[in-house]
Amino acid sequence: MLKVVVDTNVLVSGTILSRGNPYEILEAWRRSEFILVLSLDIISEAVAVLRRPKIFKKYGLTEVLIARLIDAFKREAFVVSPKPIDAILNIESADLKLLACADAGAADYLVTGDRALLNLSSYKATRILRPRAFLSVLQEAL
Secondary structure (H helix, E strand, O other), X not given: OOEEEEOHXXXXXXXXXXXXXXXXXXXXXXXXXXXXXXXXXXXXXXXXXXXXXXXXXXXXOOHHHHXXXXXXHHHHOEEEOOOOOOOOOOOOHHHXXXXXXXXXXXXXXXXXXXXXXXXXXXXXXXXXXXXXXXXXXXXXXX
């Protein structure tokens, strides 16, 4: 089964919206079509974004919903403890945690909309794809 790291923005969008590629990716994970690889740092970042007052209020989020999401990520995803990686040209330090997670979890794919990460196209054995491209790969794999 494919192992996949999903960028924080994709996690957040897939959580607050009930349509679109990020939503479809999280739905595929819920159907056990791939193994979601996360780190506690990625989960914490997603939660921090969801708790931003503007997002929290606009999308009618609750602390109960966020607690359920954290619980689902911790119980149902493959949570790894990545080691820091060295700096990579044109990659923000905040995005290095995604690459470190992919490396630690031996992920097949990293799904992101981040241009700098997409420009890498791969990191070690992990291919880096946009959400739509990953959904196509997932359909072919099923």
